Amino acid sequence: MSAINSKNERLFQFFWTAFFILITCIAMIPILRVLAVSLSGKNAILAGKVFILPVDINIEAYTRALQSGSFVNAFWYSIVLMLASTVINLVMTVLAAYPLSKKGLVGGKIVMTLFVLTMYLHPGVIPEYLNVRDFKMIDTVWALIVPGALSAYNMIIMCNAFKGIDAAIYDAAKIDGCSEARCLLSVVLPLVYPTMATLGLFYAVGRWNGISDVLYYINSSKYFTVQMVLKQFVESINVSVEEGLQTNLVAENIKAASIVISMLPMLIVYPFVQKFFTKGIMVGAVKG
Structure with missing residues (x-):
């Protein structure tokens, strides 16, 4: 009986492992295609020969993107x-x-209930815009920081992580004479470091990919984020035929190269935070 169960378990694990490998490969196709287009030559792109591997490798698009003052x-x-x-x-x-x-x-x-309500009762774009305008934050960097300074969902995860700490640790800190601030900084935060790292990743990715608040609140180009500049590139960049003949580039080259460069910070940061990811979420989700 145990042998049958063991065989079924191995088949189950093999099936789901193969399934998730397949899903991962499918999810990687758009990324590999963008990378391939950014490194391919003009003729190969125009002929439709580029899929996930570069053809006629050419790095001139990266040079052009990095020479763009607005993008850099x-x-x-x-x-x-x-x-x-x-x-x-x-x-x-x-x-x-x-x-x-x-x-x-x-x-x-009561306060926790009010936080939870904000997750379900969204006022809409117009009230948010009027609120930001009334606080004189339109066309300032604060419009990109203050409105999203706190996520109720992430706060609940952090709150549950704090609740998961043994009460004896708090009691020991009080016996040693720690104030609430000292207890938080010296005792509690080191114990929830995985959760903080995970939430930090959530916040960082959300800010890096955010563009709607830039569209709503920002008018000056000096406050445009890289995603906003990429949007402008995708909508308006155009390499003339004459220039294309001289540089072996088409518009798709520079667009793809800019997208690849914009992905680099997250690709660099994620491997260092990934080891905390599962642990951080589970610590904040176990107790509620």
């Missing part, structure tokens, strides 16, 4: 914006989640 400036600006907003997001999340994780907090359940 937007790239570095987006990195600084992503780092700053992620730090602010994590600070706001921790400061909201820590007191709400305490059982004896007066009015804590």
Whole structure:
């Protein structure tokens, strides 16, 4: 009987492993195609020969993209914006989640209910715009940071992570004379580091890929993020026939190269955070 169960289990694991490998390969096709187009020559692209492998390798598109002042400036600006907003997001999340994780907090359940309601009752774009306008944040960098400074969903995950810490640890910190601030900084945060790293990744990816708030609130090009500049590239970039004959480029080359460059920060950061990903989510989801 055990041999049959063991055989069935191996078949089950083989099937799902093969299935997820297939799904992963399918999901990689668009990324590989963009990379292939960015590295291929003009004639191969126009002839439709490029799929997931580059043809007539040419890196001139990357040189052209990096020589574009607007793209380079937007790239570095987006990195600084992503780092700053992620730090602010994590600070706001921790400061909201820590007191709400305490059982004896007066009015804590009411405040938590209000946070949860924001996940289901969205006011809409126009009220949000009017709110940002009334706070004089239109066409400022604060319009890209303050409205999304706290995610209720991420705050609940962090709150549950705090609740998962043994009460004896809090008691020991109080016996040692720790204040609430010292307890949070020196005792609690090191214990929920995987959750913080995971939520930091969520916030960073959301800010890096965000474009709707730039469309709504930003008018000056100096505040355009890399995604906004990419949108402009995709909509309007055009390499003339004469220039194309001289450079062996078509518009698709520069578009694809710009997209690949814009993906690099997330591709670099993710491997360092991935080991905390599953653990961080599970720690924040076990207790509620």
